[in-house]
Amino acid sequence: MKHIRYIFILINISLAFSILSCDRSKDVEKIHIGFSQAMTNDDWRRSMNNSMELQASMNPEIDLQIKDANYDVLTQIKQIDELIADSVDVLIVSPIQSKPITAVVRKAINASIPVPVVDRKTEGQQYTAYLGADNIEIGRNAAKEIIASNRKDSIRIIEIRGMAGSSPAEERTMGFQQVINQFKNAKIVAKIEGDWEKESIQESLRQLLNNDIKVDYVFAHNDRMAVGAWEVARELGIENEISFIGVDGLAGTNGGIQAVKDGILKATVLYPTGGDEAIKLALKILDNESIPKNNILSTTIINELNADIMNNQFEKINDQQDQMEEQLAAIKLQEELYYSQNNLLKITMALLAIILSLTVYSVYSIFAIRKKNRQLELTNEKVTVQRNQIEKIAKEIKISNEAKLNFFTGLSHEFKTPLTLILSSIESISDYAKEKGSEWGTK
Numbered sequence: 186m187k188h189i190r191y192i193f194i195l196i197n198i199s200l201a202f203s204i205l206s207c208d209r210s211k212d213v214e215k216i217h218i219g220f221s222q223a224m225t226n227d228d229w230r231r232s233m234n235n236s237m238e239l240q241a242s243m244n245p246e247i248d249l250q251i252k253d254a255n256y257d258v259l260t261q262i263k264q265i266d267e268l269i270a271d272s273v274d275v276l277i278v279s280p281i282q283s284k285p286i287t288a289v290v291r292k293a294i295n296a297s298i299p300v301p302v303v304d305r306k307t308e309g310q311q312y313t314a315y316l317g318a319d320n321i322e323i324g325r326n327a328a329k330e331i332i333a334s335n336r337k338d339s340i341r342i343i344e345i346r347g348m349a350g351s352s353p354a355e356e357r358t359m360g361f362q363q364v365i366n367q368f369k370n371a372k373i374v375a376k377i378e379g380d381w382e383k384e385s386i387q388e389s390l391r392q393l394l395n396n397d398i399k400v401d402y403v404f405a406h407n408d409r410m411a412v413g414a415w416e417v418a419r420e421l422g423i424e425n426e427i428s429f430i431g432v433d434g435l436a437g438t439n440g441g442i443q444a445v446k447d448g449i450l451k452a453t454v455l456y457p458t459g460g461d462e463a464i465k466l467a468l469k470i471l472d473n474e475s476i477p478k479n480n481i482l483s484t485t486i487i488n489e490l491n492a493d494i495m496n497n498q499f500e501k502i503n504d505q506q507d508q509m510e511e512q513l514a515a516i517k518l519q520e521e522l523y524y525s526q527n528n529l530l531k532i533t534m535a536l537l538a539i540i541l542s543l544t545v546y547s548v549y550s551i552f553a554i555r556k557k558n559r560q561l562e563l564t565n566e567k568v569t570v571q572r573n574q575i576e577k578i579a580k581e582i583k584i585s586n587e588a589k590l591n592f593f594t595g596l597s598h599e600f601k602t603p604l605t606l607i608l609s610s611i612e613s614i615s616d617y618a619k620e621k622g623s624e625w626g627t628k
Contacts, residue, residue: 188582191551194202199248210564211584214246215246215247215248215588216244216246216247216274216275216468216471217248217250217271217272217273217275218241218247218248218249218250218273218274218275218276218277218464218467219250219252219268219271219273219275219277220234220237220249220250220251220252220276220277220278220279220463221252221254221261221264221265221268221277221278221279222234222251222252222253222254222279223254223256223261223279223280223281223304223305224253224254224256224281225253225255226254226255226256226382227381227382227409228435228437228439228440229407229433229435229456229458230458230554232435232458232460233279233303233304233458233459233460233463233608234251234406234460235460236458236459236460236461237249237251237460237461237463237464238251239460239461240460240461240464240465240507241464242476242517243509244464244468246398246536247468249464250268250271250273252264252267252268253510254281256281256380256616257281258281258282258285258286261281261286262285262286262289263288265286265290265293266277266289266292269289269293269298269516271298272299273298274471275296275298275299275300275301275467275470275471276293276300277300277301277302277303277463277467278290278300278301278302278303278307278312279304279305280302280305280306280307280351280352281305281348281349281351282309282348282351283305283307283352283493284304284306284349284350285350286307287307287308287311290302290307290311290312291311292453294311294312294313299313299467299470299471300312300313301313301314301315301316301463301466301467302314302315302316302460303315303317303459303460304316304353304458305317305352305353308355310478313470313477314466314470314476314477314478314479315480316459316462316463316466316478316480316482317458317459317481317482318456318457318481318482318483319356319481319484320353320357320360320483321351321356321357321359321363322323322360322484323356323357323360323362323432323454323456323484324356324357324358324359324360324361324362324364324578325360325361325363325364326360326454326484326486327357327361327404327430327432327452327454327486328360328361328362328363328364328365328371328404329364329486330364330430330451330452330454330486331371331402331404331428331430331490332364332368332371334428334451334452334488335401335402336623336628337370337401337607338370339370339371339372339401340368340371340372340374340401340402340405341372341374341399341400341401342365342371342372342374342381342401342402343374343375343376343390343400343402343403343404343414344361344373344376344377344401344404344405345376345377345379345386345390345394345403345404345405345406345410345411345414346358346376346377346378346379346406347379347380347406347407347410348379348380348381349378349379353406354406354503357406357432359457361404366589374398374399374400375393375398375400377389377390379405379406379410380408381406381409382409382410383408383410383412383413383414384408384413384418385410386410386413386414387413387414387416390413390414390417390619391417391420392404394417394418394421394423394468395421396409396461398429399616400558401427401428402427402428402429402430402451403415403418403427403428403429403430404429404430405429405431405432406432407431407432407433407456408431408432408434408435408440408441408444408450408453409431410431411429411430411431411441411444411450412431412434412444412449412450414429415427415449415450421559424510428451429449429450429451430450430451430452430453430454431444431450431452431453431454432453432454432456433453433454433455433456434453434454434455434456434487434495436495436496436499436503437503438498441453441487442487442492442495442496442499443496443510445487445489445492445623446489446492446493446496447463450537451488452486452488452489453484453486453487454486454487455484455485455486455487455495456482456484457482457483457484459482461562462480462482466480484528486598490583504513534580547600587589
């Protein structure tokens with residue numbers, strides 16, 4: 186009985202544990218993707234991150250980890266080392282500068298971690314795949330836009346470059362010069378080195394313009410520097426004498442498309458962020474699909490002719506993304522509600538199983554106790570019968586003993602009377618003999 190109780194307890198514990206241990210952790214095996222972002226202090230980079238996170242959220246098996254190097258090469262190298270140590274399945278990198286990041290990217294590849302790079306490249310194509318627009322073609326498109334929209338005999342251009350050592354800056358300059366050098370009336374009169382932020386170029390441009398340098402166009406490697414150049418020209422009152430062309434073509438109030446609509450920029454070259462495409466590329470790499478070394482995103486010129494159309498398209502895309510994010514948030518909320526209710530149901534089932542087991546055990550115990558009671562009653566009946574038999578035998582023995590006692594008592598009485606008479610006679614004879622003996626002695 187005792188060991189059966191222990192068996193029931195063990196069954197209940199095992200059942201409850203098996204029910205409660207079934208949770209969401211075993212649903213899908215996670216894919217760990219690390220992303221080393223160069224910086225996130227501008228809308229273009231934030232848009233890239235948002236696109237990545239949105240695409241990752243549509244794939245529940247993806248665990249995306251984004252690290253922001255904040256323009257610091259040493260920080261980016263350290264963060265990439267951390268992602269390598271975490272044994273991520275895919276390491277996406279947007280290098281701040283090409284050469285310093287090459288060694289650590291090679292380290293990741295040697296550790297059997299695929300490394301697609303986005304927006305920027307490392308030296309010697311030391312990466313698994315590149316995803317981004319063709320920056321040489323972007324430079325060419327900007328130069329073609331300048332040539333096509335100019336009706337002057339000579340074109341004087343200031344080029345505002347991105348950060349030195351970054352592949353987009355080098356390639357955009359290369360493509361831009363390839364086209365400009367084909368036209369004798371076009372000339373780059375000055376170059377300014379920036380770091381992709383407008384504050385980095387404004388003072389240098391102010392000094393150039395104050396020196397009465399004649400300029401018709403300013404080509405900046407991104408829209409932020411192009412708008413910064415326009416702000417300097419506006420300070421000097423010559424913003425209407427110069428046309429400004431940038432790169433990125435983001436939608437939104439602070440984006441390049443709005444700057445074109447507002448007349449601040451003459452044109453901007455669309456440069457897609459490719460955030461969602463980077464996640465898709467990472468999944469293809471993990472699935473061992475055949476992918477090209479260079480995955481080029483399409484680009485186009487945005488000017489006053491198509492700015493409204495492009496802006497409307499991007500607004501629709503952004504609205505759809507917002508709706509998707511809301512739907513994903515609602516789905517996530519429903520999933521959390523489902524899992525909480527599912528866990529509650531499992532707990533209830535475990536408790537019901539325990540109650541059912543205890544009920545079965547109680548019924549079993551009742552029948553077992555009844556069986557034991559019946560056995561005790563039968564034993565008691567046997568003991569009662571045996572006790573009655575013993576009492577009867579004891580009475581018979583008592584009667585027999587009393588009869589024997591009476592018999593021997595009577596017999597002893599019968600022997601005692603003659604013996605008493607004999608003894609009395611003997612004593613009388615003895616006394617008579619003694620008296621006679623004394624009398625003979627005196628004579």
